[in-house]
């Protein structure tokens with residue numbers, strides 16, 4: 435990991451993998467600001483990361499990656515220079531019962547992040 439990254443956005447940081455990634459980044463990169471963006475669905479739980487919630491380089495933002503305007507605004511307000519994208523619908527049984535929700539979150543949500551990053555890089 436490049437230690438020169440000043441602001442790292444982690445999506446899905448209240449989930450299974452994201453919570454471990456957020457903890458590791460917050461503890462190992464005290465000079466970087468770590469933003470955890472999570473919608474807190476049935477799969478997200480901030481209890482996973484209570485040990486780092488008061489660290490000065492950590493910020494939690496409750497929000498939805500499928501909301502393009504919200505994501506654009508987040509990128510405009512924060513000088514994000516790296517993104518680790520882990521927010522997703524990930525439960526296989528739910529993908530069978532509600533595939534549309536999976537497509538919207540996993541495809542449109544990812545496109546929103548890519549579009550916002552591209553817009554900010556282009557400035």
Ligand SMILES: NC(=O)c1ccc[n+]([C@@H]2O[C@H](COP(=O)([O-])OP(=O)(O)OC[C@H]3O[C@@H](n4cnc5c(N)ncnc54)[C@H](O)[C@@H]3O)[C@@H](O)[C@H]2O)c1
Nearest residue numbers: 446448449450451472473474475477478498499521522524
């Ligand atoms: N867990 C595994 O074994 C595994 C293996 C390989 C790949 N992956 C992939 O890694 C990623 C993360 O997996 P996980 O197991 O941590 O998932 P998870 O379901 O535990 O966590 C997903 C997180 O995303 C958040 N989220 C869901 N929709 C959101 C939205 N619209 N906006 C913002 N946040 C939202 C949830 O609240 C949750 O905190 C997924 O893409 C998954 O497919 C997981």
